[in-house]
Amino acid sequence: MSARIIAFEALHDFIPLYPLYQLLFTDHGLTAAQISTLFVIWSATGFVFEVPSGAWADSYSRRKLLILGALLSGLGYAVWIALPSYAGFAAGFVLWGVSSALMSGTYEAFVYDELAARERTAHYPTLLGRARSASFVMNLAATALAAPLFHVGGYVLAGVVSVLSCVAQAGVAWSLPEARAVEVAEVTGARAVVGSYLHMLRAGVSEVTTSRLVRRAVLLVALLGGFLAFDEYFPLLARDTGAATGVIPLLIAGTVAAQAIGGALAGPAYKLPAATFASGLVLTAVLIAVGALSGSAWGFLPIAIGYGVMQLVIVVSEARLQDAITGPARATVTSVSGLFSEVSAIAVYGGFAIGSVWFTMSILVAALTVPVLLTAFVVPAALPAPRSPATAET
Helix, strand or coil, X not given: CHHHHHHHHHHHCCCCCCCCHHHHHXXXXXXXXXXXXXXXXXHHHHHHHHHHHHHHHHHCXXXXXXXXXXXXXXXXXXXXXXXXXXXXXXXXHHHHHHHHHHXXXXXXXXXHHHHHHCCCHHHHXXXXXXXXXXXXXHHHHHHHHHHHHHHHHHHHHHHHXXXXXXHHHHHHHHHCCCCCCCHHHHCCCHHHXXXXXXXXXXXXXXXXXXXHHHHHHHHHHHHHHHHHHHHHCHHHHHHHCCCCCCCXXXXXXXXXXXXXXXXXXXXXXXXXXXXXXXXXXXXHHHHHHHHHHCCCHHHHHHHHHHHHHHHHHHHHHHHHHHHHXXXXXXXXHHHHHHHXXXXXXXXXXXXXXXXXXXXXXXXXHHHHHHHHHHHXXXXXXXXXXXXXXXXXXX
16 A cells, blocks of 8 residues: 555656746746735635545545545646636636645545554654655656756646646546545435534544644644745746746756655654754755845755755654544544645735735745744644654554
């Protein structure tokens, strides 16, 4: 099962359009402010569907939702290529937002409960780290492939390959086992299905609101997830340094490679003290700020290192959140974290949209490191302690 779990996550990021789509938008006349409004639409869609989709995942087949999510993201990329306009880009982001909501929380809960069914939850941090690392390796491959694809077939060819990757991801999801019993499979009628859904929704929200440990972990993961909004502006930052369109994917590749390394180290780093991860966020903030303000393509070297360190902290935080959850609505709890992450991301995108009127991209990216630095002081109180091997298997 582990290989297929890793393959599913890896294919999710084999998208050659990732390092190109911001450039696709600008090449079709969109301004930085308009692009930021698209990001707001994307995050707002996730905001609306995040928690309801988590409750759906807790009361329905998580495997089927993973299949649906993969297909919807592929459809979103297809819309971008078929309708290259603000309306088409917005529609694609809505589809992508729904897809992200369906898979966010669902994937983590699916993996954790499948391991629990095999009494292997202690393996979760390592498996999650490897899966995230594989996704970044595939992202790196897609990023490196983006330049030659663009040279041969422009944005259309990059979009076709991206759609095919989503279809392949749906195929892998279809092959996954599902040991967890789906409660609604044993009942009939719309009322019973709705009742099961509402029960899981209440259970998940209740665990977040009543458990201080879970609540703090949820908010920490949400804050960290929101900081991933950095990479939406890296291509524009690279263009501001004077880099050519064909070179920009190679600069982005460095940040992706660093994230792969950070994800791979999450398993071994899982039991390190919280102060270590707090220090890591301080280092992240300094490196990204220095790189953004350098005004040179070489600035992407410290940016990449900082992004890799942040990825390590994110994966460890996500793994410890899963260990802290004790109720039946694991996907719902995780989706609550995703909900607040979307709020954080919307704040970032809104800040960029407004700030782009007065400030350069380098200053805006550097400014975003301030909340990263502040979050470092929250880590010691919010990051749950690692589970011991004995409790991890119960």
